[in-house]
Amino acid sequence: MEETYYIRLSKERFVFSAAHFITYNGDICEPLHGHNYHVTAEIHGPLDENHYVVDFMVVRDALQKIVDSLDHRMLLPLEHPTIRVAVEGEEVHVEHGARRWVFPCQDCVLLPLANTTAELLARHIANLLLEAMPGISPKRLCVGVDECDGQWGNYEIRS
Numbered sequence: 001m002e003e004t005y006y007i008r009l010s011k012e013r014f015v016f017s018a019a020h021f022i023t024y025n026g027d028i029c030e031p032l033h034g035h036n037y038h039v040t041a042e043i044h045g046p047l048d049e050n051h052y053v054v055d056f057m058v059v060r061d062a063l064q065k066i067v068d069s070l071d072h073r074m075l076l077p078l079e080h081p082t083i084r085v086a087v088e089g090e091e092v093h094v095e096h097g098a099r100r101w102v103f104p105c106q107d108c109v110l111l112p113l114a115n116t117t118a119e120l121l122a123r124h125i126a127n128l129l130l131e132a133m134p135g136i137s138p139k140r141l142c143v144g145v146d147e148c149d150g151q152w153g154n155y156e157i158r159s
């Protein structure tokens, strides 16, 4: 029998309210809209000298910073094949086909993603979480992003 330990952080305050639009089925582009995204993280690994997988507080604080950095922002994908995102002075200019949007830079987060789906947001948050916890290399890290009350996109990375 194999034993595993893992921690899960799923706090009510891991929420960011953000605007986005995605494309799907080729070139169909959603209207701009918002979600109250909920985030969870699960970390698997052996116990350390404290009998922790990882200190809850370390993960909690790192995840909270990431969540806060996305809160009250327009989420924009930098790697989308047909949504063009360009910073011009203090503004972000966005184009998709004949549609155009202009946002103040401070209201936007430009993400290295091909689309702002819940799945890709989960991957992005997982990568930020790993970067924020140097020295911690979990056996498995799972991040979940809930777009709207029970529609989760999940990402898992194993070492």
Ligand SMILES: Nc1nc2c(c(=O)[nH]1)N=C([C@H](O)[C@H](O)COP(=O)(O)OP(=O)(O)OP(=O)(O)O)CN2
Binding pocket: 022, 030, 033, 034, 035, 116, 117, 118, 119, 147, 148, 151, 153
């Ligand atoms: N696997 C995925 N499927 C979909 C995603 C996604 O990220 N991953 N995203 C969407 C859209 O963003 C869409 O906005 C979600 O639509 P909907 O569920 O209708 O969300 P609402 O906020 O409008 O919620 P209501 O329950 O309708 O109020 C689609 N699919």
